[in-house]
Amino acid sequence: MRIKSKDIAKELNLSPATVSLVLNGRPGVNEKTRKKVLDYMENVAMKEYRTHHNGVKEGMVVMINYMKHGIVLKRGKGSTILPIHMQMEEAVRKAGYEFKIIDYWEEKTEIETLIEELTIQKVKGIYILAAEMHQADIYPFLKLKIPIVVGDNLFNEQGIDSFLVDNEEGIARGVNYLVEKGHSNIVYLAENLNIFNFMERREAFIREMAKRGVNTSKRIRNLGNNVDEVYESMKKYLDEGVKKTSAFILESSVVSLGVSRAILERQIKIPKDISLIGFDALPPISLLKIELTLVKGTHTRRHLAAIKHLLRRIEDNETEIVRTYYKTRLLEGNSVFDKTKYIYHA
Incomplete structure (x- = not known):
């Protein structure tokens, strides 16, 4: 369900311009107001999810922010719920799966613990924001034998699909x-x-x-x-x-x-x-x-495209390896x- 900015503004007693700034990730809005809008959007998404819960398949699609030092993630506002995350969740939910974002800190958690968690939760596919990963870091995830798509890195020898800035x-x-x-x-x-x-x-x-x-x-x-x-x-x-x-x-x-x-x-x-x-x-x-x-x-659009591609991987069991470059301007x-x-x- 797509909610218009003016409807959110009316519900929260805010101006449509303020709501638009928040939804587009623009500056000029204080954190209290930003949180108010994003919390409202998250609640709406959860209500919509519960309404259609009977159509959910068994399993989950996960986006993992992989961090060695966390510098990149901190610049991107960490795991704060952003409009793009809600769009990802909507795409995953429409496909019948649950959606989860995990911030994985290499120094704080053993990789085996994460892999075990993903196995227990019956994860069907993973999108990894892999800018901070080294080539060897991908191997534990391959043991899951499920579709994997990465952003901001290449794992040529492992044959993993990638979505990148050119x-x-x-x-x-x-x-x-x-x-x-x-x-x-x-x-x-x-x-x-x-x-x-x-x-x-x-x-x-x-x-x-x-x-x-x-x-x-x-x-x-x-x-x-x-x-x-x-x-x-x-x-x-x-x-x-x-x-x-x-x-x-x-x-x-x-x-x-x-x-x-x-x-x-x-x-x-x-x-x-x-x-x-x-x-x-x-x-x-x-x-x-x-x-x-x-x-x-481009940033947010390719992440959403990567999630949609991952869903096709899960459903169709495609074998072609895809490397998608987004041109600059x-x-x-x-x-x-x-x-x-x-x-x-x-």
Whole structure:
């Protein structure tokens, strides 16, 4: 059942605009109001579930947030019930199964305990958010002998279906954009975190620059794992002097926020003195003085697509291995200087 924003607003005595912000995961709403709306939606979903409970099959579909250090999950609001989770639950329920989200912390729980829990609960299929997983981490799940789909990682040898952002295409898009604007001295600013998406982006940057005959040995700089660390590291980098660098590619939203803060504090002009192009979306009010040019991947839609694909796996016993890449798009801001307009010939 689809509930309209105006109906929720009327029921909770809120404005439709406020409800819309919450349902779309946008900022600008206090946590108390956000929780009020999300709790209401969860209650509606549970009532709908109980109404149709007689059609539920025996078994459960589970989404697992797999964490080694938890940095990625914390940025994504953890296991807080979001509109996308309710859409996933609705899709699973329509297929006749129960839906559950599990946050698995590697350091807190033995993997055998989790596998036993999944067996007892008669889990029929698993979608794993696998950004923090290593290749060996998938093997315990294979013992369940049930359909598995992963997001943000690849397990080629194990033949597991994957839903991913096309990091290589995104980095190529960003580098090409900078080159077309006349930039050749490009540096890639990274986190210290070696998760799948970030490692793919770094490797793609090396390949893109190699195509242009550029040695990247000193063109990738690791800065930190949170905004404050990135900010402090970037200040030290600026103290060293960035030499002839004219543009930075920023690996993530964390890098974008920390780097921009350091540059603006030094009163370095963006984009005239240095150009910036980020990867991943930022909250609209994050950088008040900059409209950052961004390479943006899709997130929530591919997770819902992965769940629907998992349901087809469960029902149809498909044997073809699927790897689905979601292309990026470039959102032009005002953070890249077009040097081609200022090249004069004698």
